[in-house]
Amino acid sequence: MIKKLVSIVGARPQFVKAAAVSRAIARMPGLTEVMLHTGQHFDEDMSDVFFRELGIAPPHYQLNINGGRHGEMTGRMLIEIEAILVDEQPNIVLLYGDTNSTLAGALAASKLHLPIAHVEAGVRSFNRRMPEEINRILTDRVSTWLFCPTHAALTNLAHEGIASGVHHVGDVMYDAALDAVRLARVESRILRGLDLAPGGYSLATVHRPDNTDTREALARVLAYLQNAARERPIVLPLHPRTRAAAKRLGLTFDGLMVIPPVGYLDMAQLLENCATVFTDSGGVQKEAYFHRKPCITMRKETEWVETVDAGWNRLWGSDASSTTRRDIPEYGHGDAADRICAVLVGASD
Template sequence: MSLKICTIVGARPQFIKAATVSRAIRKTDGLSEVMIHTGQHFDADMSDVFFSELDIPTPHHRLEIHGGGHGAMTGRMLAAIEPILIAEKPDWVVVYGDTNSTLAGSLAAAKLHIPIAHVEAGLRSFNRRMPEEVNRVLTDHLSALHLCPTQAAVDNLAGEGIRGGVHHIGDVMYDATLFAIDRASGTSGILAELAVNPKAYGVATIHRAENTDDAKSLRAVIAFLKKQAKAIPIILPLHPRTRQNAERMGVSLEGLRVIGPVGYVDMARLINGAGAVFTDSGGLQKEAYFHRVPCTTLRGETEWVETISHGWNRLWNGPDFAERRQITEYGDGRAAFRIAELLKNSR
């Protein structure tokens, strides 16, 4: 008898992570998958391109829910997900990371007594002003299976009294990066399109509310990037919300090389060829390490503390890079298959 897995995604980083696990589920006997796409990222450049590039099956359910405040968005998602779970009757609900889609899916499953598996469990910034931190803490306390990318994540859960169902499985983003590097080498022409040479440019991304929803914060981040651009051209694939806020707040992006959002394969090629990465994205901090490119995090803290301690990452307002060392706990590129096996053996 096959176990039915219901995967809930909604945002770009989740599509990338889910792609690796979906491939592993399809290759594992005794598992089947139903996918719900909440629509949190709805722009074709932020959503559809990832499904086509990463061999993700077309979602069975598309909710088209986006926009509005955190409470309104999460509530609408919760109301829409619940009847789907009732109809599908999955054995497990799998959620990823720390978005509103993650929390809504977890709440819907918990209230229906469906066990939850949380990929990237245990990550903490210890900054409760971040909505992502609230989402990940609540999801961990609702989950039955905690799929941790690092030992630090395991320790964080233990510190909150969560010890059952906790597994250090490695990082599915490493799985995804290996897949993307292989695919990009044969398909991506973005460096030629942008007329840039390897290691002669930097890549930046900005999307978090703490940097984009306040004019003073956005101006400070852009000013920092413009300062870096005096030494090396900075390519900025611009998130739609960041573009809208910059225009509304009158924040000039002149001096940066602004382009539209790019697909995951092209982004992997951009990072792989970059001399430096500047980002407020949690996932991109690790991707920079996987490509062995130094990263500066545009935040006051990071969940990926090992990237700091091992010298591949620094905070923009913190000390300079530590001495560089390899990070071993992200695994061997088979985290997704460990997840599939754990789900299979949960019966």
Template sequence: MLKLVTVIGARPQFIKAAAVSRAVARQDGIAEVMVHTGQHFDTNMSEIFFEELGIPAPDHHLDIAGGSHGEMTGRMLAAIEAILIEEKPDWVLVYGDTNSTLAGALAAAKLHIPVAHVEAGLRSFNRRMPEEINRVLTDHVSARLYCPTTAAVKNLADEGIREGVMHVGDVMYDATLDARGRARSGSDILVRLGVEPGRYSLATVHRAENTDDAASLRAVIAHLEKVALERTVILPLHPRTAQASARFGISLEALKVIEPVGYLDMSALLDGCADVHTDSGGVQKEAYFHGKPCVTLRGETEWVETVEAGWNRLWSMPDYKQPRRPIGEYGRGNAAELIVADLVMVGV
């Protein structure tokens, strides 16, 4: 029996892990141990995702959140190392680009346990972003690299990484297909908020580059206030953004601010909105999966194909126009099955 330890800690990882965990449960010859670092600790950003997505309760919950990037990553590294020594897995599976991702990858690599990285090869080419450092370092210690796009495969090849690389598509697409139907029948958030489909914009703001600097956050909020002159802007407020806006004295009164929402409610908001304004890489893709135009509140994006296909634009490109076309990069909704089948085939 192949033993897999999965390390997750943040909202996008819960969503991706749900798709892969379902595939693990359907596959003979593999067992999964789930480790939740606690990086996202708010109930609406953590526990509700396990409930709504049907993810089994974590086998290990580390309750590590807050502090600087170095402090958080170091505490996670030590705690995950102890779990790996206890569990003795054949593989460690990590997702994306968070501190939890890097800590899990480093702990495994130092114990000579092979690492599998889901969403490998993405690059914004902005080394000032903590996420960019996390994803680059994780890729360079991974034995299996599961890429959502061919651009990601090329990025890895440009860095000399060619062994163990697979273009499998995007597990977030798998998750979206599963959630959209359930959200349409199971979420009443539009009724609760008193908004009509197509009559509001959806915004999310949480990246450090936007929340750690007063001028940057003011610019983002000013952009959203301009959008709010035309239609309601719904902003599920990330705890980091709430703290930053209070610290810098930035008013959010022009926006319809709500608490962070679960995945089904977020799926319903994406399904019903007119457009999306976000600094989240995951939400950029989810916007495309729901057929919604997106404005990325950053100077670059790791999801370059969404820009090239006309579904997304950087907010620094206000006049950018590109005919919209389908994106074939993200697969057919079976990325999770391909990942699990490959791990079983590779074995120990």
């Protein structure tokens, strides 16, 4: 029997993960996929370009739900996703990461008694001020298959009493990064367009609410980056939330090379050729490691503790800095998506 999966995505990191898994689904006899895009990231720079560059087929459903408070957005998604799941009657609902789209999909599927597969399960920052942390915890609680990228994720789930259906498969972001860097070397022209030399610049991303919602927080981030830019130019692909916050709070990006959000291939090219990464993004922390670039995370905690333990990542304000760096084999060998599909094909209904 062919198993139908409804995959739910809504934000940039999910498009990247879905690209790797969707390619594996297409290669795997016994699985077929329906893609549902909530619209959480909706504009050209944050959504459409990723589908084109990563070779993802246009979604079967586009809900165009974005904006508003977390509860409002999640509630609107829940209503629409439930109706689609009732119509599609999938064998499996496939969810990624930790966004409002993830939580809405988890709630809708669980109330319809549909099995849930959660890619990137067990990841924890232990900061419940982050909406993503709540989304992760709740989604893991109702999932049938929990696909963990790291050993720390396995340990987190064990501490929470979750053992059934847990699989360490590696990180699908690594699968995607390996594909992207090969394409970017051929397709991307961003270094030439920005007149950047390999190793001659640093790369930064800023978008977390804790860093953008108050003037004090955003001013601190910008001052930190502006000071670091005295040593080496810093390229800042500017997230729409951060741009709007700076305008609202009367702050400027003086001293930084601000550019619009970039597609995944251009981001891969920037990462491969930068000297250092500054970020508050969970995904970019890992992408920095995939390209073997030292990273400073502008947060007090990280979900990806192994990047700190291995010496590639340092938390903002921490004096701890390893003098040695090692590889992180638990992220896998670029075959995490195939391993996920093999589990789902072999799973009993």
